[in-house]
Amino acid sequence: MDAHVTLRVDGEERSLTVDTRTSLLDALRDRLGVTSPKKGCDHGQCGSCTVLLDGRRVVSCLALTVSHDGAEVTTAAGLPGPDGRLHPLQQAFWDHDAFQCGYCTPGQICSAAGMLEEADAGRPSHATADLDPAARTPLTDDEIRERMSGNICRCGAYVNIVAAIREVGDVSEVTER
């Protein structure tokens, strides 16, 4: 059964008719040609399909396109500025050699972008010792690892991924104060 939906993908309005069964991931990749989100598992287990949906990180393989009519979707390919300059996270992944094959990378970067906003907003994680909303939790490596645990890297580039995110996390904390 078909349904008509409109999405704003990486800043561009896209309308399409989809089978109601179509995941957001398949709509992006197969229907709209937006191939930066990757299909690793199709079951929510690996994070390689992570996108920002209305500004929040989600796995696009378990999202039904019809359920998100009107949504704003940002993929890793949509993160660079209008001048084409890499997003700070993309630059940091580059600088720290935070990938090998690169398959998990767009998902890692979208996830990190969503994660840094969550951390900045003072949201706790499993690694956070003090749940007190007034307590300011530093973004330690343990926090980064826990908050990024939904993104698997089969090449095992974790050490450099954490380093890249740490660098950007530090900078964003400094500039926001």
Next chain:
Amino acid sequence: MKPFAYERAGSVRAAVTAAVDDPGAVFLGGGTNLVDHLRLGITHPGRLIDVSRLPLEDVEELPDGGLRIGATLRNSDLAAHPLVRTRFPVLSRALLAGASGQLRNAATTAGNLLQRTRCRYFQDPTTPCNKRDPGSGCSALTGYTRQHAVFGASEECIAVHPSDMAVAAAALDAVVVTTGPEGERRIPVTELLRLPGDEPQRDNTLLHGELITALEVPPLPAGARSGYRKVRDRASFAFALVSVAAVVETEGGTVRWARIALGGVAHKPWRATRAEDALAGAPATEESFRRAAEAELAAAEPLSGNAFKVPMARRTLTAVLSDLTAEEPQ
């Protein structure tokens, strides 16, 4: 995946009416469990009624100090809510111990409670499973039982409930509020989720078309402390082997009362009433905690592959109670 009709519900009433009228209809929340099941071929609904945008997203403070939590609020927002963090840390902790940041951003309160077992055989439509296909047999009984129940299982199903949040909700005596074909109901979480018995296909006691609209958490006295501990195969992003949610109030070195639920051990969050009884009025010492844990675990019925869960649950429960009573509450 079989084709299905999709509609977005405009109101609670419209959602319930549409579902009641169609035996093939199911509600869609965040979709993180349902979409997976559609893809795996575990379930074949003819109609999805999307309730994820119903305006049931508030955390409302009740006059008595309890909370009314909207059914469509996302797990990440619930875990981060200031009132939950300060008054019901067990709930925040349980949510934060579950799934991943991406999944918690999509998963809803109601969907979390109603998520289905992660039994490998249930998830594999090529193997017999009484829960998926009633009467076909239970593959786990003669297969791998490492993940399975040590309490309350039946001859027909030995699966465990996977939710962390539901374990906290059970320890908090939380109640779901529903709207269904017969109007509004209030159902304690411990009665919403059920043991398998001879109907393992039924995870819960909702009627067809009954919609969860809220989760209500009764207030805790100022001196009560609560916490959650989850034991799993890796440090993060894995389901519980065993988990413990506990709420305890002590006074002058004595336990006044405790409410405890165990996760990963039964088809529903397992209220450890034997341990609770043993603790009421007992000295708040590690010795009494161990005895209470032993009283509960003595009733466990482990299977070939999961006997390790018994000492694991005993030690985890003892440790959680010791942590919660380590200092007198301020």
